[in-house]
Structures are given as C-alpha cells and as structure tokens.
Amino acid sequence: xxxxxxxxxxxxxxxxxxxxxxxxxxxxxxxxxxxxxxxxxxxxxxxxxxxxxxxxxxxxxxxxxxxxxxxxxxxxxxxxxxxxxxxxxxxxxxxxxxxxxxxxxxxxxxxxx
Numbered sequence: 001x002x003x004x005x006x007x008x009x010x011x012x013x014x015x016x017x018x019x020x021x022x023x024x025x026x027x028x029x030x031x032x033x034x035x036x037x038x039x040x041x042x043x044x045x046x047x048x049x050x051x052x053x054x055x056x057x058x059x060x061x062x063x064x065x066x067x068x069x070x071x072x073x074x075x076x077x078x079x080x081x082x083x084x085x086x087x088x089x090x091x092x093x094x095x096x097x098x099x100x101x102x103x104x105x106x107x108x109x110x111x112x113x
Contacts, residue, residue, distance in 0.1 A: 012038045037062060 002021045009018055009031035018027045037059060041047045047055060 011035060034063075 004019060004021055005024055005027060006017055006019045007024045007027045009016055009028060011031050011034050016031075018031065020027060041055070041059060041062070047058065050058065
C-alpha cells in the first residue's frame with residue numbers, strides 16, 4: 001500500500017491541504033480540474049450574480065455531469081472493445097478453419113499423386 005500524501009493546493013483562491021494515498025501529481029491534477037471549472041464559470045456574468053450556495057450547487061451539478069458523461073464514454077469504449085475482441089476471435093477462428101481446409105486439400109492432393 002502506498003504511503004499517505006499530504007499536499008497544499010489552491011482551489012478558488014483558498015489554500016487547502018489534500019490528503020490521500022494518491023501521488024502529489026494526482027492530487028494537484030484534481031485541484032487544477034476544480035480551478036478550471038471555477039475559472040470557466042466565473043467568466044459567466046449570470047453565475048457571479050448567484051448566491052454562493054447556488055454557485056456551489058451549479059458547480060457540483062456540472063462536475064457530476066462531467067462524471068456521468070465520462071462514465072458513459074467509458075461504457076461505450078468498453079462495448080466497442082468487446083465487439084472488436086469478438087470480431088478478432090471470429091477472424092482467428094476463420095483463419096484456423098481455412099488453414100485446416102488448406103492442409104486437408106494439400107494432403108489430399110499429395111495422396112492422389
């Protein structure tokens with residue numbers, strides 16, 4: 001098991017100490033993601049006019065949306081991978097069958113001589 005990591009990061013202009021068993025790079029990546037979301041939404045005039053509780057809920061909804069879209073994309077990729085693995089299996093089976101037929105034809109041809 002990895003050792004616990006503590007790292008100070010800045011999120012939305014405030015310093016937080018993140019702790020976990022992930023690498024410092026990963027924890028910083030999470031903080032950077034949150035900062036990019038804050039920056040994205042703070043550029044919207046209507047967002048800034050909302051009460052802070054509403055802003056936080058909107059951010060949480062957006063992050064949840066990103067999560068579910070990524071999860072769906074993973075599912076689609078996994079389905080495509082399974083389809084390609086089945087196709088590869090079928091092609092290998094066809095190749096083996098064709099090789100066996102070729103060997104049989106070759107044996108039959110040699111036996112007729």
